[in-house]
Amino acid sequence: MAEGSSLLQQLDAGLEQLFAGWSIYTTLLCLGLVTYLLYPVFFTRDPDTHPLLLARQCSPSYVRQPGESAVYRSLETPLSYPLKSGLNVKEPGAPRWAAGKDGDLRDVWKKALRGPIDDEGKPAGEPGKIYTVLGSEGVTEHRLSDVTKEINAVGEYLVQHGAKRVAIHVPNSIEFLVTLFAASFYSFVPVIVLQEQSSEALSDVLKTTHADTLITAAGSVSLQALLEQHPGLKQVIWVVERTSRHMDWNEVPEGVGGKAEIAVWHDIIEERKSLAPTGLPTYNVEKPPPNVFAVSQGALTKGYQVGEFTQHNIVAAIAAQLSVLPRPHRINSSDMLLSLAPLSSSYPLTIALAALYSNASLALTSVSGEKVPYDAAFRRVKPTIVIAAPSTIREACKTFREQPRGMLQKYAIWQQTKSLAEGIMPKLSSEHPRPRLIYTFESSDNRADPLTLAELEDLRLLTGARTAYAFTDAKVAGAIAQTSIYDYRRSEDGEQAAFGGPLSSVEFKLVDENGHKNSDEKALGKLVVTGPAVVGGETKVDRFMTVTDFNTLAYA
Numbered sequence: 001m002a003e004g005s006s007l008l009q010q011l012d013a014g015l016e017q018l019f020a021g022w023s024i025y026t027t028l029l030c031l032g033l034v035t036y037l038l039y040p041v042f043f044t045r046d047p048d049t050h051p052l053l054l055a056r057q058c059s060p061s062y063v064r065q066p067g068e069s070a071v072y073r074s075l076e077t078p079l080s081y082p083l084k085s086g087l088n089v090k091e092p093g094a095p096r097w098a099a100g101k102d103g104d105l106r107d108v109w110k111k112a113l114r115g116p117i118d119d120e121g122k123p124a125g126e127p128g129k130i131y132t133v134l135g136s137e138g139v140t141e142h143r144l145s146d147v148t149k150e151i152n153a154v155g156e157y158l159v160q161h162g163a164k165r166v167a168i169h170v171p172n173s174i175e176f177l178v179t180l181f182a183a184s185f186y187s188f189v190p191v192i193v194l195q196e197q198s199s200e201a202l203s204d205v206l207k208t209t210h211a212d213t214l215i216t217a218a219g220s221v222s223l224q225a226l227l228e229q230h231p232g233l234k235q236v237i238w239v240v241e242r243t244s245r246h247m248d249w250n251e252v253p254e255g256v257g258g259k260a261e262i263a264v265w266h267d268i269i270e271e272r273k274s275l276a277p278t279g280l281p282t283y284n285v286e287k288p289p290p291n292v293f294a295v296s297q298g299a300l301t302k303g304y305q306v307g308e309f310t311q312h313n314i315v316a317a318i319a320a321q322l323s324v325l326p327r328p329h330r331i332n333s334s335d336m337l338l339s340l341a342p343l344s345s346s347y348p349l350t351i352a353l354a355a356l357y358s359n360a361s362l363a364l365t366s367v368s369g370e371k372v373p374y375d376a377a378f379r380r381v382k383p384t385i386v387i388a389a390p391s392t393i394r395e396a397c398k399t400f401r402e403q404p405r406g407m408l409q410k411y412a413i414w415q416q417t418k419s420l421a422e423g424i425m426p427k428l429s430s431e432h433p434r435p436r437l438i439y440t441f442e443s444s445d446n447r448a449d450p451l452t453l454a455e456l457e458d459l460r461l462l463t464g465a466r467t468a469y470a471f472t473d474a475k476v477a478g479a480i481a482q483t484s485i486y487d488y489r490r491s492e493d494g495e496q497a498a499f500g501g502p503l504s505s506v507e508f509k510l511v512d513e514n515g516h517k518n519s520d521e522k523a524l525g526k527l528v529v530t531g532p533a534v535v536g537g538e539t540k541v542d543r544f545m546t547v548t549d550f551n552t553l554a555y556a
């Protein structure tokens with residue numbers, strides 16, 4: 001009894017103290033705390049999408065051939081519909097019901113340059129912009145009309161110098177985009193080469209793809225070694241950083257003289273700037289621009305794969321990326337996209353092109369690749385859409401997980417986790433710049449473990465962004481499959497994340513091989529992908545895969 005009363009006494013004393021020190025701030029604090037704790041009890045939101053759409057993320061065909069699984073298609077293009085083949089490009093003012101063309105890369109630039117227009121074809125806002133993030137020097141802003149001038153200057157130069165196949169060996173930069181679009185307008189073949197190649201690998205790639213011109217960072221490769229191994233190289237264009245432009249880069253090193261012509265990017269632009277038209281060059285709409293070669297490095301084989309994409313492959317992939325986003329989350333003119341993955345991979349490239357096509361802005365940073373930290377995306381710019389390699393995501397999640405947290409922070413995370421489990425994307429406070437969409441992707445020849453469901457959940461808690469996780473292959477433009485941005489599923493154990501349903505530009509099936517057999521209960525086998533985004537129309541991916549209970553593609 002005595003003990004009990006003394007406890008109460010203590011409590012009372014505590015309360016008295018609390019009330020003695022009570023002030024308007026304590027009241028506000030308490031009110032805030034109570035509102036914060038009770039808010040979710042009284043205001044519940046509907047899940048972001050209908051649960052049935054997550055339970056069946058793509059549509060299988062009703063029959064399957066012997067030795068094969070059913071054919072799986074995107075919910076946007078069920079079996080009786082044609083797969084998405086292009087951008088449905090219409091001239092401004094064309095009637096709504098008129099059928100559009102599939103289009104090509106020239107249409108992408110044309111539309112980006114024109115900017116937003118209203119229903120009558122009148123300008124309805126500023127076109128997007130391109131920003132270059134330079135380490136210490138800050139951010140340079142490029143208007144698309146100025147970039148068009150560069151496209152014309154470089155295009156004309158290359159045509160006059162007889163370039164037929166131009167290797168682009170530069171980081172994510174304005175030079176990369178200018179050369180890519182110049183190739184389409186001026187009809188030469190761009191060969192997009194991944195950076196971080198050894199000198200031998202580079203000359204090997206140039207030889208295999210019969211490149212006659214190389215655009216690369218000044219001094220990044222040994223010209224002599226290149227020319228020895230690939231005498232077919234006729235000219236080299238150095239891209240020189242602002243800080244080293246005072247040096248003479250036109251000089252040909254001794255012993256190499258006469259074999260290859262050397263030019264410097266900024267000289268070409270300077271010389272032709274006043275002459276080059278600011279508008280688009282005139283081009284033959286009927287004549288499709290040449291194919292785009294993309295050279296990717298196999299992580300396992302150490303060899304490389306050359307994907308020869310037709311313009312059709314690329315626009316189909318862009319169109320699929322545009323339409324896969326649910327209407328409220330489409331890329332629009334207030335977005336800025338930044339890729340921490342090299343644009344020489346077709347997946348980041350098609351998303352960047354989709355952003356340009358949607359009047360969004362691009363931010364280009366030359367730091368890109370597997371080892372780049374997530375925070376690098378937010379140096380000096382505030383992108384709303386970020387593309388990053390899985391290793392970048394994994395590192396960011398690890399740091400997030402290990403962060404020390406106070407009680408209320410832990411409670412907030414618990415709330416957000418609960419909200420995700422209910423299918424609702426929580427709104428995070430925004431003291432940091434927050435992207436709204438994050439894309440990441442696993443390439444078929446990358447043998448590292450895919451991201452786990454837990455990691456993808458950490459990513460959502462860390463960033464508040466919706467996430468698409470894609471499965472790509474060197475012979476398919478863009479991606480084969482990609483998770484729904486509404487799929488917030490998680491699991492306690494280390495369960496690997498699946499890749500979602502196919503995009504609308506492809507369909508896939510699994511075929512029996514080496515004892516991996518399809519049955520009525522389970523789809524299991526090597527992945528065969530068909531459709532407008534696939535090089536040659538069909539390819540077999542060298543991976544055993546399966547289809548989950550949610551109709552999503554996953555490693556077997």
Ligand SMILES: *[C@@H]1O[C@H](CO)[C@@H](O)[C@H](O)[C@H]1NC(C)=O
Binds near residue numbers: 111112116117358
């Ligand atoms: C972007 O511009 C095109 C025309 O070039 C227009 O059709 C489209 O509606 C614009 N989109 C946005 C989101 O402003």
Ligand SMILES: *[C@@H]1O[C@H](CO)[C@@H](O)[C@H](O)[C@H]1NC(C)=O
Binds near residue numbers: 331332436
């Ligand atoms: C673009 O989309 C975002 C997110 O969906 C939205 O908040 C914003 O208002 C949109 N901007 C325009 C210009 O439509």
